[in-house]
Amino acid sequence: MKRNVPLLLAIIAGFVMIVAFFIPYTVSWGEDVSIWFDILASIAFILGGGNLLKVHLKKVSDQAKGWGYSIITIISFLAMLIIGLGKLGVNPNPQFPGHGHWAGQYNEIGSPFYWLFESVFKPLQATIFAMLAFYVASAAFRAFRAKNMEAILLLATAFFILLGRTAAGVFLTDFIPEESGYSGLRLENITVFIMDVFNTAGHRAIMIGVALGTASVSLKILLGVDRSYLGSGEG
């Protein structure tokens, strides 16, 4: 019951998706299972939110180190959640004005949810990702050493790509006429050649490898050979 039913569920769900691809009669089965998958993925977000609340409430209750920040997390979580789920401050839908604010768009421009998204979520997310520029550059400076052919190739390519996509790169080889037979030596054209040929070749091989790996792992799971996702214990 604890291990065989989930195993059977995984096998049936997986094979329905495969069969739906090959047999037109079963296409709607595949579509339904696909929607169920999306629903479960959405419920997983609720699970994530619930778990976040649980962890931080425990931290506050235990007065563990940094519990003050947990209060901030809980307050911001609840504020965004209540405003979003309650559609607070949302105008009615112009197509159905009689239905009140519930028929309006939860992320309508000008609504409190939109305001929180634009003023808090978006800038924080963008800045946190932008910070990676410093850390990638710093890590690269410390780790990259042109010790052998492989490292030289990696460094040189990164250098050409970074330079070739900036105005400085274009300026450096601007003296080579665009119409001449040597225009391929212009930095921006070298960059395009590297991207279109060398980079594409490597990417293609990686994609083929990933596809074969995914197919073999999927088959192992669907045939019940790999059961690691069921966990080791009986609990």
Next chain:
Amino acid sequence: MSRETTIWLIVFLIGAVMLFGRAMFTEHGMARMYVEESPREFVDLGDEDKSDWVSMDEVPEDVEVSAIPADRRVSWTSQKTSNYGEFVQQPAGGNIQFSLARSIGVWLAALFTLFVLSFLIKDNPLYKVAESVFVGISAAYWMVVAFWDQIVPNLIGKLSPTFVRNWAMPGLGEDARQELIYLIPLVLGMMLLWRLSPKGGWISRWPMAFFIGTFCGLRLIRFLQADFLTQIRNSIDPLYVTEGGVFDVWASLANIILLIGVLSCLVYFFFSFEHKGIVGRIAKLGIWFLMITFGAGFGYTVMGRIALLAIRLEFLFDDWLWLIDPTDKRLGI
């Protein structure tokens, strides 16, 4: 108070005074947001049995609007983003006006941006506050999106279409019928939420198994079709390319390098043979191709992050401080 703290405190105080001065004592100020407001008004011209909401502009002339009771009228104001340039240029009595809420939003966004960037100096309480807010806000954001975009239309809407039509989705077709088969994802969802309970952890294995099985079935086909077959098909290009009957050296060379690159990388990925002799040399060539790919990927990642940083700095200097005006939205002030 240590010397370092004192120096930072002085720097922050000077910054705050300058910001205050720019915001209060300049003619245009800074970080001011403007919106164009447009009133929307609707009336119900239907009868007791059936509503017929129409916009006030479309009400027939013979209808006495003032006679319609207040509960059959709805009005609100919708907002459209505007800017200082449009505000000062609008004719008298225009609808563009200063928005306090959005201006506070710009200040908040700027402060959070600075809080996060302060981590570059060292970990500090301001960064931790920004981090905590981000964790809470993003978890709730994705929950809300999942609820309104997936759970309401695809789960509740299938199980009880009439309720959802009357509540939040009046546009749901009258022909939408109840599909009780959707009790299965509902039950699986409830079982997934059981994970929050301290006991009965095995219950959540059922939905997890469904999840993994569906994912495997989906990916098995899609990866083989979209990645494996498509990549092989795209690699089969002519090695002797002609353009208008003339031999094209560069295109031919590109296709030859591409084919050699793909094959040599695949040889490197093939571990059933020991990488020695000719196989080893081809695998070595594959490594070189892969290094070029990783170098290009690295270059692009760095560029992408720097572009994001530039966007944040542009926000600070343009939208917040009003020191630059690249899009001329404030008439160059």
